[in-house]
Amino acid sequence: MGCEGFMKFILGFFNGIFALLGLGLLVVGCLVKWYPSFVEDNINPQLDKINTADGMRLDFVLLLQDTTLAAIVLGGILFVLGTVGILGVMCKSPGMMFFYALVMILIVLGEATVVVLMYVMNTEVTDYVKNKLNSTIIGSYRGDINSTEAITIAWNYVNWKFKCCGVQDHYDFKAADKWNPIAGEQIPLTCCRMKDGSKFPNLQPVDNNCVKTPTTNNSNYNQGCYESIEKVITDNKWAVIGGGAGIAVLQIVLIIAACYLRNKFGNKDKVDPM
Numbered sequence: 001m002g003c004e005g006f007m008k009f010i011l012g013f014f015n016g017i018f019a020l021l022g023l024g025l026l027v028v029g030c031l032v033k034w035y036p037s038f039v040e041d042n043i044n045p046q047l048d049k050i051n052t053a054d055g056m057r058l059d060f061v062l063l064l065q066d067t068t069l070a071a072i073v074l075g076g077i078l079f080v081l082g083t084v085g086i087l088g089v090m091c092k093s094p095g096m097m098f099f100y101a102l103v104m105i106l107i108v109l110g111e112a113t114v115v116v117l118m119y120v121m122n123t124e125v126t127d128y129v130k131n132k133l134n135s136t137i138i139g140s141y142r143g144d145i146n147s148t149e150a151i152t153i154a155w156n157y158v159n160w161k162f163k164c165c166g167v168q169d170h171y172d173f174k175a176a177d178k179w180n181p182i183a184g185e186q187i188p189l190t191c192c193r194m195k196d197g198s199k200f201p202n203l204q205p206v207d208n209n210c211v212k213t214p215t216t217n218n219s220n221y222n223q224g225c226y227e228s229i230e231k232v233i234t235d236n237k238w239a240v241i242g243g244g245a246g247i248a249v250l251q252i253v254l255i256i257a258a259c260y261l262r263n264k265f266g267n268k269d270k271v272d273p274m
Helices: 003-034 036-042 044-048 060-090 094-120 121-139 148-160 170-175 225-235 237-269
Strands: none
Touching: 003 036, 003 237, 044 060, 044 170, 060 094, 094 121, 094 237, 121 148, 121 225, 121 237, 148 225, 225 237
16 A cells, blocks of 8 residues: 555545544434434433433433534534545545645644633633533523433533532522422532442432531532532543644644645646647
8 A cells, every 4th residue: 555545545534434423413413403203202212221220311302402503513514524535535636635624724723723722811711611601500400310401410410420519619509590499408419428339310428418408528519510620631631632632643644645635636637748
């Protein structure tokens, strides 16, 4: 396999993955958004069969309805990009290779811009993210540990997994419009400290009165989840950096391959002067 063949293989392999992943996101997003009855009748019953042994039931439509637009947009971008990459190689089209390389360059520049802004405007970015996270609690959080609503599941899981409570502390949940605390509950159950071996969503608090009388001994009510997650990322910063670097290297390799093949295909189309 020569250099040209290797470049074709790289573009074909990774763009095939992009196209399949994009098609999957498109199909799921469109089904959930425009044909929820099909999902409820055909997909939810299958999910019931593979739900966790702990008894957690997920409603696929409710779980994904808040992310359908993002799934459709991301899926469309990946599918188009992957398809252009594959067709460009198969049809030996310098135009498609140029378009592919241009889009990939714009994506890399966009990612680099985001990274720089996060570093330079750290305080502003942190405040923006915290406000956005708080808005999900205020507008969607219901508190029920058995809820199938996406935002509620996410916050309950985050509280439990990272041993925290809200974005900054338990007061964030007091602003939740859709949470109706029962009989003097002060915090969600997932903010309590759990017995060893407790698994989500069948949680067993160390103190059954925790939700009504939270303390630092029986709950994590003063520990913000933003800080907890930030600590996890910091503790694993080299893995995060390595993953980001790996993605960046892959993107650069794909750009180089597209540019190389664009020149190869373009030169083959040239006719030597008489």
